[in-house]
Amino acid sequence: MKRNVLIIGAGGVAQVVAHKCAQNNDILGDLHIASRTKSKCDAILQTVADKAAMKQDGVFKSHSVDAMDSAAVAALIRQTGAQIVINVGTAFVNMTVLDACIETGAAYIDTAIHEDPEKICETPPWYGNYEWKKRDLCAEKGVTAILGAGFDPGVVNAFARYAIDTYMDDVTSIDIVDINAGSHGKYFATNFDPEINFREFTGTVYYWEDQKWKETSMFASGREWDLPVVGKQKAYQSGHDEVHSLAANYPKADVRFWMGFGDHYINVFTVLQNLGLLSEQPVTTAEGLEVVPLKVVKACLPDPSSLAPDYTGKTCIGDLVKGTRDGAPVEVFVYNVADHAEAYAEVGSQGISYTAGVPPVAAAMLVATGEWDAKAMKNVEELDPKPFFTLLDKMGLPTRVEVNGTDTAWNA
Amino acid sequence: MKRNVLIIGAGGVAQVVAHKCAQNNDILGDLHIASRTKSKCDAILQTVADKAAMKQDGVFKSHSVDAMDSAAVAALIRQTGAQIVINVGTAFVNMTVLDACIETGAAYIDTAIHEDPEKICETPPWYGNYEWKKRDLCAEKGVTAILGAGFDPGVVNAFARYAIDTYMDDVTSIDIVDINAGSHGKYFATNFDPEINFREFTGTVYYWEDQKWKETSMFASGREWDLPVVGKQKAYQSGHDEVHSLAANYPKADVRFWMGFGDHYINVFTVLQNLGLLSEQPVTTAEGLEVVPLKVVKACLPDPSSLAPDYTGKTCIGDLVKGTRDGAPVEVFVYNVADHAEAYAEVGSQGISYTAGVPPVAAAMLVATGEWDAKAMKNVEELDPKPFFTLLDKMGLPTRVEVNGTDTAWNA
Incomplete structure (x- = not known):
C-alpha cells in the first residue's frame, strides 16, 4: 500500500495524468505536480479546478523542479511525502528521476524509454542501455519501478501478455x-x-524476427491494416520501446511495431528530412547564428497541446498476436478505440495524450492498492494484465478482443 | 564613350560578369570588383586567372565595400576611375549604388529591381516605388542608368521590343x-x-491584362508550353520585374510572366511555405533563440554556386508576342537556349547565372561604345535591341525567332 503521488512534467500527457489522479484521489491521496516551469503546472491545476475533477477534498499542489537534478527530485519526494512518482517529463530525465526514487524508496512509473539527447535510436536493447542497469539495485532495495506504462509502450505490452496467457500455448508473433x-x-x-x-x-528501425534483431528504415516497410472502427489504414514499421522488452520476454516470437501514417504526413516528413531540417546538428546561418534546424521546425509547428479543441475522430491501438493452441494456429487482436473529442470534453486534451496519460494513473492505482507494488523493476508485460484492464475499462480506455471473427469486451 | 568597370557583388552572377568583362577588357578598360567580403572577390579573380580570361593585359582588382553605404561606393568609383558600374549585388543595394553613380556621373547597370528587405512583392509598379523616382534626376545630370539588364528582366524586354518593332503594327500580348x-x-x-x-x-502575383493590374497567387495559374529544344514544360504565372516596365511601355498589351516548375519543386515549396519555414518573421525556439526560419532553410540548402560542376541540361527563355500587322494576327516567339555544362566549362558557373550575367556585360560594352550611353534612366525595351543581340550572339547567348512555324536566327 502506497499513497501520495508526485507527477513530473507539465505537458499534454501530464495534464491527462493530473485529471485522472484527481478523479481517483480517494485511492491516491495527496497529489503534487512539478516541472521546470511552475506556471505550466499551475495552468494544469486550473483546468483540474475548472472541471471539478477532484473526487474528494484533498491536496493538489504545484512545484518547480529541475528533473535533471536527481538530488532536487529526491528532496521534493521527501518534502511532499510522495510514495509514487509518475514521470511524464521529457524522456531525457528518466534516469535522474529513477535515481531519486531508488534513493527515497518511492515507486517509479514512466511511459517512455530513457533517451540521451545526444543519441538517437541507439542499438537495441535500449532498456539495456539505461533502465535495466538499475534492475538489480531496485530488487535489492525493494523499489517498485514500472517502465513504459503508457499506452504504447504499456497497455499494448499487457495486450500481448493477455493474448498469450489466455489463448495460446506458444506465441509466434x-x-x-x-x-x-x-x-x-x-x-x-x-x-x-x-x-x-x-x-x-x-534513425534505423529495429525489429525482432527469427530470434534476432533486424533493421529497416522508416517508411520502407508498410502494409495496409483493416481494423475495427477506423477501417483500412496504412501503417509502417517503426522502432518503438515495447519491441525491446517484448523481444526479451518472448524471444521466440517475432515482435514488430507499426505506426499509421497518411501520405501527407509522409510527404512533409520526407521533404523536411531530405532538406536536413530535422537535423539535431546545428547549422550556421549567413549571419553567423548557430541554430539546430529541428528546433526551428518545432517553433514553426503548432503546439501539440493546441490541437485538442478541434481534434475529431478516433484512435485504434492494438496487438495482433499469433500462436498455437494444441498445435492449431490461433490469431487474436486485442485493442482499444479512443475518441479525440470525448477525451477533450473530459480532461481538455486530445486522444493521443489521453491514451498515453490514463494508463500510468491506472498503474499508480495498482501500486497504491498493492496489486502491482512489485518491489522490483518491471516492464508491463511482467505484471498481471487483468486488474489493469479492469481499471482502464472504468477510466475510459476499454479493452476489446477479436478472436476468430468475434469481437467482444476482453472479459465478456 | 565610357571606360573602366566596377562590378558590385561577388555571387554566382558576379562571377559570370567578371569573366565576360575580362574577355572584353579591350573595350571595357580597367576592371574592379567589390563586395562586403573581399575574399569572395579574390576567389572570383582566381577563377578569371585560372581560365586566362583576360583578353589583353590589364587591371582587374578586388575591393571591400559596404554597398549599403552610398558615400563609400562613390569614393570607390572615384578611386578606381570607373565610368561604368555593374551592380549584381543583392537587390537591397540598388538605390545606394544608383545614388553613388548619380553623385559621380558613372553609368549604372543592374539586373533586378530594388527590394526593401522589410517588404515583399509590393504593389505595382515596383520600379515606380524606387528607381523611377530618380528618372528626372538622371536626365537632368545626364547619367546613364540601365535598369534590369540581365536575362529576365533584360534580354526578354529586348525580345519584346524586337518582336513588336519587326513584325507588328500593334501588340496585344x-x-x-x-x-x-x-x-x-x-x-x-x-x-x-x-x-x-x-x-x-x-507574395501576390501581379500581371497586366485588359489595361489594368490583376492578381493571382503562386502556382494558381499554370499551363503547359511546348518550346524549342526543351519540349513540353509546365510553367506558372509569377510576378517578375519586367512585367512592370513592359506594362508601362506597352499599356495596351497584356503582359504576363511564366516560370517553369516541376511537381517536385512545387511540392517542396508548398510544404515549406505551409509550415511557415519561408517566413522572414522571426520565431522563438523553446530555448528562447530568435531565428528567421527562411535563413535556416537557406543554411540547410546547397549553396547555389556549388551546383555548377554537376549541372546538366538546358534553359529556354523567350517571349511569345502576339499582335497584328495590316489587320491580320501575328504570333512571334523570340528566345534563347543556353546549356548548363557549356556555361560551366567557359566561366565556372551554371546556366542560370550565365544567362543573368552575360547581358549586363553586353550592356556595359554598349555604354562603352556609346550605343546605349543614353545619359538618362532606361529600361531595356527603351533601347535599340539590335546591337544588344549582335553582341549576345558573339558572347554565348544567341537570339532565335520562331514565326509561322519557321525557326531562324534573329538576323538570318
Missing part, C-alpha cells in the same frame, strides 16, 4: 499497430513534442 | 516564359540565393 484516424484540421502537426516525435523516425 | 530544363542532381536546391528566390513566390 506480436504485431503492435497504432493508428490515429483522427483529424486536427491543421496543415501539419505532431501529436507530441516534435523533437521527440521526429526522433522516433529519423 | 507579351508572355515571357522562363524554363530551366536542367538538372543539378540534388534533392532540392534554388538557383539563386534562396532568400531572394523564395521571396519571388511568396
Whole structure:
C-alpha cells in the first residue's frame, strides 16, 4: 500500500495524468505536480479546478523542479511525502528521476524509454542501455519501478501478455499497430513534442524476427491494416520501446511495431528530412547564428497541446498476436478505440495524450492498492494484465478482443 | 564613350560578369570588383586567372565595400576611375549604388529591381516605388542608368521590343516564359540565393491584362508550353520585374510572366511555405533563440554556386508576342537556349547565372561604345535591341525567332 503521488512534467500527457489522479484521489491521496516551469503546472491545476475533477477534498499542489537534478527530485519526494512518482517529463530525465526514487524508496512509473539527447535510436536493447542497469539495485532495495506504462509502450505490452496467457500455448508473433484516424484540421502537426516525435523516425528501425534483431528504415516497410472502427489504414514499421522488452520476454516470437501514417504526413516528413531540417546538428546561418534546424521546425509547428479543441475522430491501438493452441494456429487482436473529442470534453486534451496519460494513473492505482507494488523493476508485460484492464475499462480506455471473427469486451 | 568597370557583388552572377568583362577588357578598360567580403572577390579573380580570361593585359582588382553605404561606393568609383558600374549585388543595394553613380556621373547597370528587405512583392509598379523616382534626376545630370539588364528582366524586354518593332503594327500580348530544363542532381536546391528566390513566390502575383493590374497567387495559374529544344514544360504565372516596365511601355498589351516548375519543386515549396519555414518573421525556439526560419532553410540548402560542376541540361527563355500587322494576327516567339555544362566549362558557373550575367556585360560594352550611353534612366525595351543581340550572339547567348512555324536566327 502506497499513497501520495508526485507527477513530473507539465505537458499534454501530464495534464491527462493530473485529471485522472484527481478523479481517483480517494485511492491516491495527496497529489503534487512539478516541472521546470511552475506556471505550466499551475495552468494544469486550473483546468483540474475548472472541471471539478477532484473526487474528494484533498491536496493538489504545484512545484518547480529541475528533473535533471536527481538530488532536487529526491528532496521534493521527501518534502511532499510522495510514495509514487509518475514521470511524464521529457524522456531525457528518466534516469535522474529513477535515481531519486531508488534513493527515497518511492515507486517509479514512466511511459517512455530513457533517451540521451545526444543519441538517437541507439542499438537495441535500449532498456539495456539505461533502465535495466538499475534492475538489480531496485530488487535489492525493494523499489517498485514500472517502465513504459503508457499506452504504447504499456497497455499494448499487457495486450500481448493477455493474448498469450489466455489463448495460446506458444506465441509466434506480436504485431503492435497504432493508428490515429483522427483529424486536427491543421496543415501539419505532431501529436507530441516534435523533437521527440521526429526522433522516433529519423534513425534505423529495429525489429525482432527469427530470434534476432533486424533493421529497416522508416517508411520502407508498410502494409495496409483493416481494423475495427477506423477501417483500412496504412501503417509502417517503426522502432518503438515495447519491441525491446517484448523481444526479451518472448524471444521466440517475432515482435514488430507499426505506426499509421497518411501520405501527407509522409510527404512533409520526407521533404523536411531530405532538406536536413530535422537535423539535431546545428547549422550556421549567413549571419553567423548557430541554430539546430529541428528546433526551428518545432517553433514553426503548432503546439501539440493546441490541437485538442478541434481534434475529431478516433484512435485504434492494438496487438495482433499469433500462436498455437494444441498445435492449431490461433490469431487474436486485442485493442482499444479512443475518441479525440470525448477525451477533450473530459480532461481538455486530445486522444493521443489521453491514451498515453490514463494508463500510468491506472498503474499508480495498482501500486497504491498493492496489486502491482512489485518491489522490483518491471516492464508491463511482467505484471498481471487483468486488474489493469479492469481499471482502464472504468477510466475510459476499454479493452476489446477479436478472436476468430468475434469481437467482444476482453472479459465478456 | 565610357571606360573602366566596377562590378558590385561577388555571387554566382558576379562571377559570370567578371569573366565576360575580362574577355572584353579591350573595350571595357580597367576592371574592379567589390563586395562586403573581399575574399569572395579574390576567389572570383582566381577563377578569371585560372581560365586566362583576360583578353589583353590589364587591371582587374578586388575591393571591400559596404554597398549599403552610398558615400563609400562613390569614393570607390572615384578611386578606381570607373565610368561604368555593374551592380549584381543583392537587390537591397540598388538605390545606394544608383545614388553613388548619380553623385559621380558613372553609368549604372543592374539586373533586378530594388527590394526593401522589410517588404515583399509590393504593389505595382515596383520600379515606380524606387528607381523611377530618380528618372528626372538622371536626365537632368545626364547619367546613364540601365535598369534590369540581365536575362529576365533584360534580354526578354529586348525580345519584346524586337518582336513588336519587326513584325507588328500593334501588340496585344507579351508572355515571357522562363524554363530551366536542367538538372543539378540534388534533392532540392534554388538557383539563386534562396532568400531572394523564395521571396519571388511568396507574395501576390501581379500581371497586366485588359489595361489594368490583376492578381493571382503562386502556382494558381499554370499551363503547359511546348518550346524549342526543351519540349513540353509546365510553367506558372509569377510576378517578375519586367512585367512592370513592359506594362508601362506597352499599356495596351497584356503582359504576363511564366516560370517553369516541376511537381517536385512545387511540392517542396508548398510544404515549406505551409509550415511557415519561408517566413522572414522571426520565431522563438523553446530555448528562447530568435531565428528567421527562411535563413535556416537557406543554411540547410546547397549553396547555389556549388551546383555548377554537376549541372546538366538546358534553359529556354523567350517571349511569345502576339499582335497584328495590316489587320491580320501575328504570333512571334523570340528566345534563347543556353546549356548548363557549356556555361560551366567557359566561366565556372551554371546556366542560370550565365544567362543573368552575360547581358549586363553586353550592356556595359554598349555604354562603352556609346550605343546605349543614353545619359538618362532606361529600361531595356527603351533601347535599340539590335546591337544588344549582335553582341549576345558573339558572347554565348544567341537570339532565335520562331514565326509561322519557321525557326531562324534573329538576323538570318
